[in-house]
Amino acid sequence: MPELPEVETVCRGLRPYMEGKTLKSVQAYRSNLRNPFPPLFAERLQGQKVNKIIRRGKYILVELSDYTWMMHLGMSGKIQRSLSSHYVHQKHDHVVWQVDDVTFAFNDPRRFGDMDLIPKSQVCTQVKSMAPEPFEMKAGDFYKRLQKTSRPLKTALLDQTVIAGLGNIYVCEALWQSGLSPFKTSNLITKQQAQGLLKNICEVLERAIEAGGSSLRDHRAVDGTLGYFQHHFKVYDQKGKSCPTALCSGTIKREVQSGRSTYYCTTCQKK
Numbered sequence: 001m002p003e004l005p006e007v008e009t010v011c012r013g014l015r016p017y018m019e020g021k022t023l024k025s026v027q028a029y030r031s032n033l034r035n036p037f038p039p040l041f042a043e044r045l046q047g048q049k050v051n052k053i054i055r056r057g058k059y060i061l062v063e064l065s066d067y068t069w070m071m072h073l074g075m076s077g078k079i080q081r082s083l084s085s086h087y088v089h090q091k092h093d094h095v096v097w098q099v100d101d102v103t104f105a106f107n108d109p110r111r112f113g114d115m116d117l118i119p120k121s122q123v124c125t126q127v128k129s130m131a132p133e134p135f136e137m138k139a140g141d142f143y144k145r146l147q148k149t150s151r152p153l154k155t156a157l158l159d160q161t162v163i164a165g166l167g168n169i170y171v172c173e174a175l176w177q178s179g180l181s182p183f184k185t186s187n188l189i190t191k192q193q194a195q196g197l198l199k200n201i202c203e204v205l206e207r208a209i210e211a212g213g214s215s216l217r218d219h220r221a222v223d224g225t226l227g228y229f230q231h232h233f234k235v236y237d238q239k240g241k242s243c244p245t246a247l248c249s250g251t252i253k254r255e256v257q258s259g260r261s262t263y264y265c266t267t268c269q270k271k
């Protein structure tokens, strides 16, 4: 599932071609993805000016003249850009739009993606209760949010009201880098540990954005290039390998936690 770095990569590919431009034409080839599209979806988008493209957590928010066009990539969604004026429709292209002579296609084989149009005066409900972005989070606030739950640390970090944008991959990587157990009770974390964890979360995310995200199955930038952060995973998907921590002789273990795979080192992530 695309997480913050993958969604950021997509936004960076859209901004130079869409911001300040008008949606020349929009076609919806079905009436829903995970949820039904709003009434007259394509018609209302057509002719709207794109003011700004914002990423909030794992959401793409396209600020238009009259609406916010909310997009979520779900499990397998991607946006592909074609510079050719004769765009060839691909299988699983569900929404296609043109800006100048550039065509964009929202392609999603599994259809867990989501799109909605929110009137400008309203706040998008999906982001209303969301915690701050990791890069904007204050260490004290992060600590307080972790104090509010006795769930395991890994599960708490996947909760978008605790911190925005994280998913399975980057939580595993950041916990390893912090030497913290994914099973640690969230509200038993110390102030100092929370501060270190937040710093490592930001560091891992920054490196992943730099690498264009992680391309495990479906993620691609809008120009079709693959991210390469998967080659830098320390623990995620590394079951049975030696722990990369200096002087640690541990092995990476995979365990299912709240229905998701958790990868960690049983030796240096005991705290």
Ligand SMILES: [Zn+2]
Pocket: 243, 244, 245, 248, 249, 250, 251, 265, 266, 267, 268, 269
């Ligand atoms: Zn280790």
